[in-house]
Amino acid sequence: MIMEKNESNMVTIHVMGKSHEVPGDLTIMKAMEYAGHQFRRGSGCRGGYCGACATIYRTKGSYKLLGALACQKMVEDDMYIAQIPFSPAEKKTYDINDLRADANAFMVHYPEISRCLSCNTCTKACPQDIMAMDYVQAALRGDVSEAARLSFDCISCGLCAVRCPAEIVPYNIAQLARRLYSKFVDGPAEHVLEKVKEVEAGKFDDELAELQTLDRETLKERYETREKRL
Amino acid sequence: MSPGKSGHYFTFRPENASFKAKIEELSGENIDLCMQCGGCSSGCPLTEEMDLLPSTIIRYAQLGMEEALDSNTPWVCITCFNCEVRCPRGIDVANVMEALRQATLRAKYDRFSLDELTPEELMELPQIAIISNQRKLTG
Amino acid sequence: MKLPYYPGCTLKTNAENFETSTLEAAEALDIELVELPRWNCCGTVHALAKDDVMHYLAPIRNLVRVDQMLAEGDVEDGKLVTQCVMCWNTIKRANTAAIEDPDKMGKIKDFMEKEPEYSGKVEVLHFLELLKEKGWDTISGAVKLPLEGLKVAPYYGCLLLRPREVALDDPDNPRIIEDLLEALGAEVVDLAYKSKCCGAYHAVHLKEVTAELSHKILSQATELGADMVVTACPLCEFNLGKRQHEIKKLHPEFGSIPVVYYTQLMALAFGLNEEATAFDENTPDPRPLLAEKGLIMER
Numbered sequence: 242m243i244m245e246k247n248e249s250n251m252v253t254i255h256v257m258g259k260s261h262e263v264p265g266d267l268t269i270m271k272a273m274e275y276a277g278h279q280f281r282r283g284s285g286c287r288g289g290y291c292g293a294c295a296t297i298y299r300t301k302g303s304y305k306l307l308g309a310l311a312c313q314k315m316v317e318d319d320m321y322i323a324q325i326p327f328s329p330a331e332k333k334t335y336d337i338n339d340l341r342a343d344a345n346a347f348m349v350h351y352p353e354i355s356r357c358l359s360c361n362t363c364t365k366a367c368p369q370d371i372m373a374m375d376y377v378q379a380a381l382r383g384d385v386s387e388a389a390r391l392s393f394d395c396i397s398c399g400l401c402a403v404r405c406p407a408e409i410v411p412y413n414i415a416q417l418a419r420r421l422y423s424k425f426v427d428g429p430a431e432h433v434l435e436k437v438k439e440v441e442a443g444k445f446d447d448e449l450a451e452l453q454t455l456d457r458e459t460l461k462e463r464y465e466t467r468e469k470r471l
Numbered sequence: 472m473s474p475g476k477s478g479h480y481f482t483f484r485p486e487n488a489s490f491k492a493k494i495e496e497l498s499g500e501n502i503d504l505c506m507q508c509g510g511c512s513s514g515c516p517l518t519e520e521m522d523l524l525p526s527t528i529i530r531y532a533q534l535g536m537e538e539a540l541d542s543n544t545p546w547v548c549i550t551c552f553n554c555e556v557r558c559p560r561g562i563d564v565a566n567v568m569e570a571l572r573q574a575t576l577r578a579k580y581d582r583f584s585l586d587e588l589t590p591e592e593l594m595e596l597p598q599i600a601i602i603s604n605q606r607k608l609t610g
Numbered sequence: 611m612k613l614p615y616y617p618g619c620t621l622k623t624n625a626e627n628f629e630t631s632t633l634e635a636a637e638a639l640d641i642e643l644v645e646l647p648r649w650n651c652c653g654t655v656h657a658l659a660k661d662d663v664m665h666y667l668a669p670i671r672n673l674v675r676v677d678q679m680l681a682e683g684d685v686e687d688g689k690l691v692t693q694c695v696m697c698w699n700t701i702k703r704a705n706t707a708a709i710e711d712p713d714k715m716g717k718i719k720d721f722m723e724k725e726p727e728y729s730g731k732v733e734v735l736h737f738l739e740l741l742k743e744k745g746w747d748t749i750s751g752a753v754k755l756p757l758e759g760l761k762v763a764p765y766y767g768c769l770l771l772r773p774r775e776v777a778l779d780d781p782d783n784p785r786i787i788e789d790l791l792e793a794l795g796a797e798v799v800d801l802a803y804k805s806k807c808c809g810a811y812h813a814v815h816l817k818e819v820t821a822e823l824s825h826k827i828l829s830q831a832t833e834l835g836a837d838m839v840v841t842a843c844p845l846c847e848f849n850l851g852k853r854q855h856e857i858k859k860l861h862p863e864f865g866s867i868p869v870v871y872y873t874q875l876m877a878l879a880f881g882l883n884e885e886a887t888a889f890d891e892n893t894p895d896p897r898p899l900l901a902e903k904g905l906i907m908e909r
Contacts, residue, residue: 344623348601349593352585355602356609359650359668361722378650381598382622406664499660516807520819547816550655551807552772556781563773569658583815596814597624597848599696603654603811606665 252318269296269322270311283326289313292396295325295368297403308366308400328399330410335417342425344383351414354381356407363401363411369394373401373411380414388415389422487535490574494532497570504560505529511554511564520547525554525564532567545571546582550607576610583608613740614676614685615643616701618694619651625694625844627888631873632693632737634886638752638877639744644685646675654696655811656703663717669704670718674725676732689733691740693873695843699769702734702776736770737873738786738842739778746793754881756795759903762875763799763836764788765827767846768807781805787840787872794879799836803827808849821856824849828857828867837899838868840875847871852893868896878905 250265254272261276270284285293294311301319311324333350340346347354354377363373376391392415402410439445455463495502505526512524521544523531531539539545545568554564576582583604593601621629636643649672657665672690679685692698708715709730719727741749764787771781779786784805788798806827809820828850831839841847851869858864870892877886878900884890889897889906900906 344598344619345594348596348598349590352588352593352601355585355598355651356605357651358653358664359671360664361667361724374650375648378648381651382617382619384622497659497661516823517819520816547819549768549807549810549812550658551768551810553768553807555773556771565773566658566660573659587815592814595852597844598619598651599654599694599845600811600813600848602619602651603696603845604814606653606655607811 252316252320254316255319255321257323263316265316265318267316268312269298269309269314269316269320270294272316273311273322283311283324287312290396292398293326295328295398295400295403296322297325297400298322308368308398308404310368310398313368325399325403328402328410330399330402330413332413337420337424340421340425342385342421344381346385346417346421347380347414350417351409353407353409354414357381357409358407360406362404362406363409366400366404368398368400369396371395373415376415376418377409377411380418385418385421386426388418389426392418481530481534482536484535484537487537490537491532491535493574494567494570497573498563498566500562500564500566500570502529502532502562502567504562505533505558506560508559510557510559514553514557515548516551516553517547517549525568528571529562529564529567532571539571540575544568545575546608572607576608579610581609611640611687612642612644612685613687613689613691614679615645616649616652616672616690616692616697617645618654618692618697620844621694625847625871627874627891628693628844628847628871630888631871631877631886634882635873635876635880636737638880638882639741639748641740641744643691644679646672646679646690649675652697652700654700656700656707663714663721666704666708666714666718667722669701670708670728671722671725672701673705673732673734674722674728677726677729688729688731689735689740691735691737693737693842695736695767695769696845698734698736699776705732705734706775736778736842738770738790741790742786746789749790749793749876750795753794753879755879755905757791757875757879757905758795760796760900760905761799761835761837762791762796763801763831763834763839764791764804764872765801765808765831765839765841765846765850765869766805767841767843768805768810770842771805787842790872791840791875794875796875796879799831799834801827801830801834801836803830808846810845810849813845813849813853817853817856818860820849821853821860824853825857825861825864828854828869829864832865832867836867837903838870838896840870840872842872847892854894866894868892868894868899870896 251262252265254261254263256273263272263275283294285291289310289312296309296311297306298309299306299321300317335350357377359374361374367373371394372391376388379387395412395415397412507526509526512518512526515525518524523542523544528539528544548568550565552565558564617629633643650668653665653668676688676690680688766784771777771784791798809823813820847869854866874887
């Protein structure tokens with residue numbers, strides 16, 4: 242299905258110094274493609290989940306440089322756009338088994354966390370409305386659970402790292418916090434381990450063997466009349 | 472003219488009035504009040520590590536001698552405020568030291584980098600030590 | 611009495627014994643310390659450059675939290691209690707400087723646009739000031755195990771007494787920790803070096819310097835017959851206590867001397883249990899000495 246071009250709502254956007262007329266009901270990403278740009282970097286899931294399309298933009302009349310995801314943010318008239326497809330942040334390597342869920346894990350691998358000024362610039366830059374300063378501070382005081390909880394929606398787009406005046410990379414800290422949380426605080430998913438044991442014990446072997454002998458029609462019927470757990 | 476500890480001669484440099492003004496502005500102190508009594512230097516716990524005494528540094532600043540910025544004194548200063556308490560003219564000498572540090576740090580110079588610390592040191596040191604080190608020695 | 615309490619990062623990590631003993635000792639005195647919600651690192655050193663606004667954000671943000679706590683009714687008084695001396699010094703100085711400079715306060719308010727405006731009414735207290743307010747007689751009244759025979763040298767460090775604008779006691783001749791120790795029944799050993807700097811944050815990259823400075827303080831304490839040294843600052847405790855192995859490297863003849871937080875001695879004197887006194891987290895271990903003095907059970 243080809244969408245009708247909505248010519249009544251055209252806006253002007255400026256990309257890397259060049260101006261383009263684009264329909265006003267498109268996202269930044271679609272608008273740039275409409276204008277002829279081809280995304281080789283800086284595009285991924287197109288669904289607000291992968292963090293590849295980090296973008297800095299400004300609207301006319303405002304002095305503020307703001308951050309957004311190109312695949313989510315709608316264009317506005319006289320929007321000035323620049324892409325940040327990659328933050329060359331250092332990602333430390335560590336063996337999770339050697340760590341503990343405490344402040345030392347962060348201080349040893351990301352000691353720059355001690356430079357945090359509590360200025361909240363990271364929170365302001367975040368396109369996911371995450372309270373980034375709060376999770377960095379939680380990590381600094383060893384509260385791994387809180388840091389993991391607050392950073393749950395983080396997609397590592399890098400806008401916070403690009404703006405931080407203390408040169409911290411918040412999303413790497415969040416990543417470590419979530420890993421520590423799952424490993425040491427939350428623990429393994431018991432129900433999954435149980436199920437795996439059942440599978441290994443052969444509980445489902447007969448059923449599986451039977452399914453492999455059935456023809457397509459019977460399989461379809463079995464599937465459609467399956468017991469649904471709501 | 473007698474040499475300071477480092478062998479420098481004191482010279483009046485009126486052409487560096489802006490340097491003196493910058494130090495006064497950053498520190499908020501009137502350094503012309505200093506009468507070189509040496510009280511700050513006598514109370515300072517770290518003079519053995521310094522190449523210039525605190526009172527000498529103030530003299531340099533008074534005269535507009537930018538050599539003060541080459542001294543290690545502002546970096547050895549531990550901001551213990553002993554000097555502030557002792558100054559009979561009410562100068563907060565620690566503020567002047569900070570102004571000298573800022574004059575350098577704001578020109579994109581860091582005195583110490585966290586990269587120099589080993590993981591063992593990072594484990595051992597209390598957070599306030601690392602945080603204050605970074606606040607004082609980096610921009 | 612429910613008061614807002616600001617722990618600071620280090621009391622939650624490397625100085626947990628300080629926090630534990632503080633909260634327990636406070637409870638024994640009917641003081642309930644309610645931790646600030648969503649608090650952030652205070653920045654530990656007051657921003658001395660006059661044009662600095664950025665480094666004020668951290669302490670002022672914490673003061674806004676106190677306002678919020680008061681508004682929600684979580685605490686009864688707008689007096690913020692801190693235990694870490696560096697935090698106390700930083701937040702108190704930022705508080706004073708910001709209130710006195712409406713221009714700076716305006717900039718801070720604009721920058722922190724999403725936060726409620728700071729009322730300017732929070733008073734920043736150190737735990738020792740709170741104790742003094744309570745009265746030394748009240749403290750003595752709560753003592754179950756007088757620290758008889760224990761010779762303690764109070765070590766103030768720098769930031770409790772300097773600069774003059776924040777000093778909680780006379781910088782040249784302080785008495786507050788001495789009064790506290792006497793109320794607990796201990797014998798006070800007066801050090802000339804009680805407020806001479808231990809080297810503070812030079813512990814990071816100038817280890818020998820802090821070891822030398824700490825050595826001077828500790829040798830004086832030993833010479834004057836002190837059994838142990840008490841301190842109020844986690845960084846002093848680190849330099850004087852945990853870094854004694856560095857002192858030994860420079861001075862092999864140096865004999866170790868225990869260094870504890872004053873709240874740990876309070877917890878001991880109030881008859882609280884091992885978890886409250888938290889001596890197991892101190893290096894060197896003070897327990898053998900305390901057992902010798904008959905103040906704790908032999909292990």
